[in-house]
Amino acid sequence: MIAMMLSACDSGQTSFQFDEMTYSPSETVFKLFAPANAQCFVVVGDDTLQMKQMADTLWTATAKGDHKGHTYQFLVDGQSSPGVFAKAVSVNGEKGVVVDLRDSDPEGWATDQPVRRLPQDIVVYEMHHRDFSVNQPLAQHPGKFLALTEPWAINHLKELGINAVHILPSYDYGSVDETRLNEPQYNWGYDPVNYNVPEGGYSTDPYDPLCRIREFKQMVQALHQAGIAVILDVVYNHTYDIDHSNFQRTYPDYYYRKLPLVIDASPSGSSLSGYSNGSGCGNETASEKPMMRQFMIESVKYWINEYHIDGFRFDLMGCHDIETMNAIRQAVDEIDPNIFIYGEGWSAGTCALPNELLGMKANIPQMPRIAAFSDDMRDALRGPFSDDTVEGWLGTSAVTDCEADINILKESIKAGIAGMIEHPQVDYSKVNYSDKPYATEPTQMMAYVSCHDDMCLVDRLKASIPHITEDMLIRLDLLAQTAVFTSQGVPFMLSGEELLRTKQGVHNSFESPDSINRLDWQNKERYPQVFDYYKNLIALRKAHPAFRLGTSELVRQHLEFLPIENDFVVAYRLKDHAGSDEWQDIIVILNADKSSVRVNIPEGRYTVVCCDGKVDEQGLGEVTGNKVQVNPQSALIIHN
DSSP states (O other): EEEEEEOOOOOOOOTOOOEEEOOOSSEEEEEEEOOTTOEEEEEEEEEEEEEEETTTTEEEEESSSSOOOOOOEEEEEOOOOOEEEOOSSSSGOOSOOOOOOOOOOOOOGOOOOOOOOOGGGGGEEEEEEHHHHTOOOSSSSTGGGGGGHHHHHHHHHHHHHOOOEEOOOEEEHHHHHHGTSSSOOOOOOOSEEEEEEOOOSSOOOTHHHHHHHHHHHHHHHHHHHTTTTEEEEEEOOOSSSSSTTTHHHHHHTSSBBBBOEOOOOOOOOEEEEOBBBBTTSSSOOTTTTTTHHHHHHHHHHHHHHHHHHOEEETTTTGGSHHHHHHHHHHHHTHHHTTEEEOSSSOSOOOSSGGGGGGGOOOGGGTTOEEEEEHHHHHHHHOOOOOOOSOGGGTTTTTTTOOOOOOHHHHHHHHHHHHSSSOOTTGGGSSSSSOOOOOOOSSSGEEHHHHSSSSSHHHHHHHHHHHOHHHHHHHHHHHHHHHHHTTTTSSEETTGGGGGGGGOOOOOOOTTTTTHHHSHHHHHHHHHHHHHHHHHHHHHHHHOGGGGOOOOOOHHHHEEOOOOOOOOTTTEEEEOOGGGGOOSEEEEEEEEOOOOEEEEEEEEEEEEEEETEEEOOOTOOOEEEEEEEEOOOTTTEEEOO
């Protein structure tokens, strides 16, 4: 067997900014990146125009007259598509539409102010449009972009205290039929079709090309007016499929990675090749190719400039090459360096590029000012992704036969509290997935215990701790989030966790019905103590810079872990007015033990601000001396 690598033509026109359609009342100019030897046409309304070669792989045609509102499709060797960078589309994204985007701007859009903060000051709330609003009795537009403009939604988010909303895929995706929105349909949306157009299923009229654009902007505008940033979930690593994708129909095989051609040299031999599948979805895009890289850069810039997006979460960032991620960071910095970028530092399969070239979590030091999710901290707290029935540190005292190595879990939590940076009191040889620090700064780590993918926290605790009572469930839920929100990383939470959310035990609810995914808003009244704890914990973090120091130097200077012999307890001190905090020393003790514990602390007189499921920055009482008692499965936070 002889292995032979074949590469696609990389004669891309990297100066092309993917301005495939440029409208004016007198003419509309079309451009397309397509093979040099192709036959290229554009169909505008009822007219078919032959495209001319501007350069080797750049084609153009001009339609004279005013074509506003007309549909268009490119034809490349007979394959039709709206192009790869349509900015307005017909229903289900099948055709592009000639529009003047200023017609889509809501009143006041020109003065809309983005909401961009230092990364250490961000508190991220991840939501799916349907999950959040489809079951809310007050919603006038359930399951739509406009739901997030309504007073009940804005008031809830402001009351909770988060300051950034991460919206699951909101571009035009393939798994929901926009012509059948009267029928039950649900999907997370990780199946991109048109990357640069909002999804019509979340608009009130998918047949009106401007409606989805205008309503998305209205959503952004309302959130900005409330002081809430908007983070877009982007999925450049794969497409819905290959054969029907706009990438493949405009430039076959250019945008995807292919496996090496394997030639069997024997007399009866054959040749085998195929597409790489690092995404786990049947394909993976080739971010290292000049025009795929350019596409990603221009797409991110477009969402910033046209839709005022404040940050990006890169799905399966480990499929993208490091050079491309850094190029995106550089392009975004030229617009606003406070636009936040983070992603999943892994792939879902083996990529065609070696791991050392990819945006994996271990390579985060090579990607300055880009963050990655800490599955180390997540799984240490609640249990491994690979087995829902195995407990994490939270459940080690509650189960009779603990399967986990508690020392590894505890050290992994310490690493997460420090922001996955180098710290003299963290032994990375004992951290579950990282044998060395992956973050050079704590703001390169996303601290979390649950997200849309995998079980929500309530379900995971139930699955891993047999016969768990409701009282224990709530105590461990609050304890888990205390670790997250007092971490030096960037805190991230799944929508509905503040309502004690359940998805009825479904691990992968990407296409489960609303009955599984929707938030139960009645839980806000059933469990007011849960919402109050989340709200007050977030407020505590926002009020005290000691919890968000922002640099590794300050973390190493001010964060000190206390010596604890109990495996079920993690304790630390933020000392000497950390981050110029008004409080001199803050001590945080996390107790997963099902019994009360006594913990040695530096001698002093302290004010209690978190104790036994309650948080109050103004104080819950005082303790003096060099020992404190911490109630079972709860957190204690004190200061002097």
